[in-house]
Amino acid sequence: GENVEQHPSTLSVQEGDxxxxxxxYSDSASNYFPWYKQELGKRPQxxxxxxxxxxxxxxxxxxxxxxxxxxxxxxxxTETQPEDSAVYFCAGLGGSQGNLIFGKGTKLSVxx
Amino acid sequence: DSGVTQTPKHxxxxxxxxxxxxxxxxxxxxxxxxxxxxxxxxxxxxxxYYNGEERAKGNILExxxxxxxxxxxSELNLSSxxxxxxxxxxxxxxxxxxxTDTQYFGPGTRLTxx
Numbered sequence: 001g002e003n004v005e006q007h008p009s010t011l012s013v014q015e016g017d018x019x020x021x022x023x024x025y026s027d028s029a030s031n032y033f034p035w036y037k038q039e040l041g042k043r044p045q046x047x048x049x050x051x052x053x054x055x056x057x058x059x060x061x062x063x064x065x066x067x068x069x070x071x072x073x074x075x076x077x078t079e080t081q082p083e084d085s086a087v088y089f090c091a092g093l094g095g096s097q098g099n100l101i102f103g104k105g106t107k108l109s110v111x112x
Numbered sequence: 113d114s115g116v117t118q119t120p121k122h123x124x125x126x127x128x129x130x131x132x133x134x135x136x137x138x139x140x141x142x143x144x145x146x147x148x149x150x151x152x153x154x155x156x157x158x159x160x161y162y163n164g165e166e167r168a169k170g171n172i173l174e175x176x177x178x179x180x181x182x183x184x185x186s187e188l189n190l191s192s193x194x195x196x197x198x199x200x201x202x203x204x205x206x207x208x209x210x211x212t213d214t215q216y217f218g219p220g221t222r223l224t225x226x
Contacts, residue, residue: 032212043114043202043217044155051212095157097168099145099211102155 002027002094006103014111019080021106024072027094033073034100035064036089044089048075080110115139116205116218124224130191133221137184137205143167144186145206145215146178150199161186162209190223198225 006023013019023033034049050057050064050073057064061080066073073092077084090103115138125131137144146158148171157170161180172178175193180186190197202220206213 034214036217043219045114045217046214049214089155091155093211095168095170097160097170097211099157099160099168099170100215101157104154 002030002092002101004090004092004094004101004103006090006106008106009104010107010109012109012111013080015080015082017080019075019077019084019108019110021075021088021090021108022072023074023090023092023103024070025092025094025101026071027092028068028071030093033064033066033090033092035075036091036102037086038089038105039086047088077108080108082110082112084108085110114216114218116203116216118201118203118218118221120221121219122222122224124226125193126226127193127195129193129225130189131193131223133188133190133201133203133223135186135188135203135205135218137186137203138216141205141207141216142184143206143209143213144180144184145204146172146186146188147202147204147217148199149202149220155202158188160209167209168211193225195225198223 031052036044038044063076087105091100117136143162158172160168204215
């Protein structure tokens with residue numbers, strides 16, 4: 001069935017470095033790719049999303065790129081800060097009802 | 113704060129029991145989604161309601177059911193509970209109910225089945 005795979009599962013960076021999280025999807029009809037940040041014990045919060053009519057979207061230190069041909073999309077965080085430490089989830093459309101399918105998450109640790 | 117509320121925050125119960133989780137969407141949102149988050153399965157879509165009607169069904173067990181009331185709040189009923197049902201249950205809401213609409217998550221209900 002439809003699937004969204006996310007890598008890496010854990011990522012540790014030094015404060016100020018960049019972090020990149022990659023996701024691949026299987027449903028070529030998927031046209032919406034949100035990214036959620038979940039801090040420990042809290043709810044997932046949308047941080048950025050991209051639709052298939054654009055290849056890149058930026059919001060301050062966060063950017064997402066989409067390659068529809070290769071069916072993968074990536075989250076880029078520049079100048080990381082300790083408060084960026086969280087679990088990040090990517091998602092794409094493609095369930096049996098066209099619903100969101102989430103990746104398994106990436107635990108990002110930013111060390112001061 | 114997303115504007116989505118969920119009660120209770122924590123729930124501890126025994127196998128075989130039945131519980132009800134409640135969700136109130138953001139003001140003006142017509143659609144409610146339920147998700148289950150467990151350590152090994154990640155975030156799994158269970159079911160979606162739009163303006164009182166079921167719109168989409170995901171990996172929801174037959175022991176689970178949901179409904180959305182005229183005031184748009186939603187309840188998720190879990191029955192004949194098993195140890196494996198222990199998880200975080202989130203609801204999310206969006207305005208119009210399309211899956212490309214931004215979904216705003218509530219704080220979740222942590223269910224522990226002993």
